[in-house]
Amino acid sequence: MKYGFALFCMLVSPLLWAQNDGQLQVNGSRLNDTMQHMHTFGENAQGGSDRVAYSNHNRVAYSYLFSLMLESGLMPGVDVAGNLVGRRPGKIDGLAPIIIGSHIDTVPNGGHYDGIVGVMAGIEVARTLQESGIELDHPLAVIAWSNEEGGKTGSRSYAGTVEERELDLPSLGDKKIGEGISNLGGYPDRLAENQRNPGDIAGYVELHIEQGAILDREKIAIGVVEGIVGIKRWYITVKGFANHAGTTPMDQRQDALYATALIVADIRRIITGEPGRQVGTVGRLDVSPGAPNVIPGEVMFSLEIRDLDMDKVTRLFDKISVSAKAIAGANGTNISFDQYYESPATPTDDGIKALVQESAEALGLSTLHMPSGAGHDAQSMKGIAPLGMIFVPSKDGVSHAPGEYTSPEEITNGANVLLKTVVGMDELLQ
Numbered sequence: 539m540k541y542g543f544a545l546f547c548m549l550v551s552p553l554l555w556a557q558n559d560g561q562l563q564v565n566g567s568r569l570n571d572t573m574q575h576m577h578t579f580g581e582n583a584q585g586g587s588d589r590v591a592y593s594n595h596n597r598v599a600y601s602y603l604f605s606l607m608l609e610s611g612l613m614p615g616v617d618v619a620g621n622l623v624g625r626r627p628g629k630i631d632g633l634a635p636i637i638i639g640s641h642i643d644t645v646p647n648g649g650h651y652d653g654i655v656g657v658m659a660g661i662e663v664a665r666t667l668q669e670s671g672i673e674l675d676h677p678l679a680v681i682a683w684s685n686e687e688g689g690k691t692g693s694r695s696y697a698g699t700v701e702e703r704e705l706d707l708p709s710l711g712d713k714k715i716g717e718g719i720s721n722l723g724g725y726p727d728r729l730a731e732n733q734r735n736p737g738d739i740a741g742y743v744e745l746h747i748e749q750g751a752i753l754d755r756e757k758i759a760i761g762v763v764e765g766i767v768g769i770k771r772w773y774i775t776v777k778g779f780a781n782h783a784g785t786t787p788m789d790q791r792q793d794a795l796y797a798t799a800l801i802v803a804d805i806r807r808i809i810t811g812e813p814g815r816q817v818g819t820v821g822r823l824d825v826s827p828g829a830p831n832v833i834p835g836e837v838m839f840s841l842e843i844r845d846l847d848m849d850k851v852t853r854l855f856d857k858i859s860v861s862a863k864a865i866a867g868a869n870g871t872n873i874s875f876d877q878y879y880e881s882p883a884t885p886t887d888d889g890i891k892a893l894v895q896e897s898a899e900a901l902g903l904s905t906l907h908m909p910s911g912a913g914h915d916a917q918s919m920k921g922i923a924p925l926g927m928i929f930v931p932s933k934d935g936v937s938h939a940p941g942e943y944t945s946p947e948e949i950t951n952g953a954n955v956l957l958k959t960v961v962g963m964d965e966l967l968q
């Protein structure tokens with residue numbers, strides 16, 4: 539019976555290939571049907587998704603994925619961190635697995651595509667391999683990482699960076715993170731078992747929606763991700779002198795908000811003053827005392843800079859700080875800088891990047907090499923495994939909102955590139 543099926547696949551698969559110009563391809567309509575079915579787990583009245591991490595919607599969606607994985611030749615199981623892992627053996631003993639990963643949890647009132655595309659496409663890739671009778675040399679695992687939106691807890695358990703205190707922190711839903719892991723069938727007190735070391739994973743690849751508007755605007759099918767940008771954040775305090783807004787002449791003021799306004803404009807000038815895709819944002823402003831009839835005595839504001847090149851981030855900040863000190867001084871105020879957050883950039887692997895490019899080309903799909911401005915589970919694999927990412931367009935760049943949309947054709951394109959990339963990784967990573 540077993541051999542009969544293999545023989546059947548050997549006979550039929552060349553026919554399937556021939557139908558697709560000699561290319562092995564996924565079943566796009568089936569893939570998009572599974573995407574549609576995922577809408578039902580946590581869809582809200584606004585048409586968005588409330589399938590937040592660790593919720594019952596999350597858990598019930600797992601049972602759907604469980605059956606889908608079984609149909610696709612993947613052996614499903616929930617690991618200690620509450621990740622849903624579907625495994626398929628490889629041909630050669632002792633090889634580390636290739637992992638396709640993403641997530642199915644959403645932000646509250648989020649969309650139906652962020653993360654979900656990567657998981658559903660990963661399962662469809664496994665199903666296509668099974669139906670075509672293709673055995674990879676490496677084992678393959680398709681993973682729905684837990685709690686991506688609330689801190690990448692699932693994928694970070696592989697990196698061994700989830701601290702015990704995090705388990706007591708609230709998640710985006712009504713449970714603490716530790717309770718949530720248990721709700722999905724994991725064991726929060728055994729997270730350490732998940733830690734992977736270099737060599738434990740042959741390679742990692744993640745298909746994801748862009749969450750920006752570049753691909754959609756330029757009508758490009760596939761983003762070849764160069765890496766996930768690094769982020770640095772500072773709190774900057776400008777101190778002036780709070781005084782009466784009626785009695786203090788304009789030329790005698792030490793107005794901390796006025797100085798800040800000039801500095802914020804100057805930050806934009808510096809960030810856009812050199813070529814590249816760096817971004818800088820002032821997203822928060824606390825003004826005190828904050829009364830209409832008092833000259834602002836102190837302003838605390840945030841600064842965030844992102845780029846693939848951390849040296850560039852540092853260099854831009856140095857320029858900003860020199861210029862901001864001059865502006866503050868010229869306006870009778872003092873300024874201080876406090877860096878409080880750093881997330882290093884995560885470059886993708888050159889070999890996997892080339893495979894994504896070649897795969898898209900072979901399928902006749904246009905590509906753009908681009909950084910990811912948003913964080914992803916893939917970055918948890920840094921230092922453990924060579925990693926790659928594939929982007930598909932997001933309509934108008936809308937994400938983390940009910941209006942998030944990627945067309946069935948775009949999803950199918952991404953899944954086909956994922957399929958070819960995985961087959962290529964199987965050869966490349968021998």
Ligand SMILES: [Zn+2]
Nearest residue numbers: 641652653686
């Ligand atoms: Zn995501």
